[in-house]
Amino acid sequence: MTLVAFGYHPVISILQSPYFCLKKVIIQDKYQNDKVLSKWLAEKKVNFQLLTKGEFERASFSKKSQGIVALLHDYDYLPLSRLWQIIPQQKHPLLVMLDRVEDPHNFGAILRTSAAFSVDGIIIASRNQVPVNSTVIKVSAGGIAHVPICRVNSLGETVNELKKRGYKVVAATIPNPLSISEKIAECHKFQISSPTCLIFGNEHHGIKKSLLQKSDCCLFIPVNNNVSSLNVATSCGIILSWLVLSRD
Incomplete structure (x- = not known):
C-alpha cells in the first residue's frame, strides 16, 4: 500500500525524517528553484517529477496539497528493542502508549502533539488500533516525522518490560476508574521524576482493565459543567503540556 503526504512543510519534515522511505515526490514547477526542497531531494536521492500547474491540477491532487505530494512506502514501525537504543540519554524519557485508538484523526493529532512536546516514542498494538495511514500522516501535519512509533503484539507484556526498565x-x-488504583491525582499535581510511559485509551471504552491494573497510578483532568470526558487527542495535549512542564 502506498501512503500519501502532501503540503510543503509536512513533505520537508518527512524528507528529513529517518522513519520514512519515499517512493517519489511530485512537485509543481513553482518549487523548481526552492533550495531547501532541492537540498533534501538530493541528499535522500529521492525520485521526483516536476509538473506545471495545469498538469498538477489534472492529476486530481487535493487543492490543499500546496503543489507538492510525496508517495511513501508503508510505514516501517520501529522494533521495541531499537527504541531503547535511540531514546535520548536524558534523565526522564517520556513515552506515550495508545490502547485501541480507532480514529485516524485522533492518532494524527496525538502524533502532532507528541512531536510538539518532544515525546520520545509512541507505542501501539498490532491489533484493534488504527495503523499509520495517509489520514494519520495528513492530520499529524509533519509531526509523524519526528516521533518513532513502535507496534507490539501485547501492550500488557510491553508494560511489564517498561517496568523492568x-x-x-x-x-x-x-x-x-472503578477503584482500580488508589493512586489517582489531578494531572497538574503529577510531576515526572522518573522515566514515564503515559497510557491513553480507546475513544469509547477507555483503557482496558488489565492495563489499568498494571499502571502505577492514574491521572485525570478536572472538568466543569458536567462534562464527563474529553476527546482522547484533546486529553493527550492537556496532560502532556502539564507533564512536560513538570519534568525535572
Missing part, C-alpha cells in the same frame, strides 16, 4: 506507567483516565 524503571519506567513509571501512568494511565490517563476519568476521575473514578
